[in-house]
Amino acid sequence: MLPTAVVQGGRSAWKGPFFVAFPNLRQALENNIPIKTQARSCTILPNFIGLRFMVHNGKDYVPVTVTQDMVGHKLGEFAITRKRFTYKATKNK
């Protein structure tokens, strides 16, 4: 998973940010329902602030609450895709 660099590199400014139009955006804002999405590459826009998303990480959906600071970043940056490495000694000898 490559971290997105919004300021340096990334998408040209003249193209505008890449985002996905969620059909239930307004309902989710009013009723505080989480939006389930697999669109990890969707840029977080200012009108997403306060929404709760369930972002896919390949297997499950991870809850992400959008704040003011997250606006230029993508949804996938907040849903880690790999399990943390832990070493457990096996019981087989």
Added chain:
Amino acid sequence: MQLLGIRLPDNHFVKHALTQFYGIGNKTALRLCARVQIHERCRIRHLNQSQVTALTAFLSSPANSPPAAFQPLAPPNYVPPPLSQPVPAPAPREGEPVPADTLREIKIESDLRRQMRENIAHQRNIGSYVGRRHAMHLPVRGQRTQSNAKTARKLNRVERYN
């Protein structure tokens, strides 16, 4: 010679000695010498007091430095103006954007370190992938970790000094 707390060896070229500042590399040092009108082969011991003052004034706050003076190339029949009057810059042609003076936008030393720490803290606060990698002392930009992550393990921190 001491300049803003950094010791610059007297025998070094000025364009090299200025790279001792955190945030100034070879390119910025050359531009700085050009702005303050110090020639390329000048060594630190050859600088006179006004040049040292100009360098100190620039480096202590690059944003508040005077803009670059307009110095046109002289045509064959050029008559220089009297010294009291500076040469007026030509009016910018319409439709052409005025290029930004990037040398006044550089950050040095403590300002730069503060900006880096703020950027990393921002990534950590929002809980992004980049922030997590800094916290785990691992490479941030997608490098391999099965081998060769020594620099990241040494330097990547949330409270990063360098």
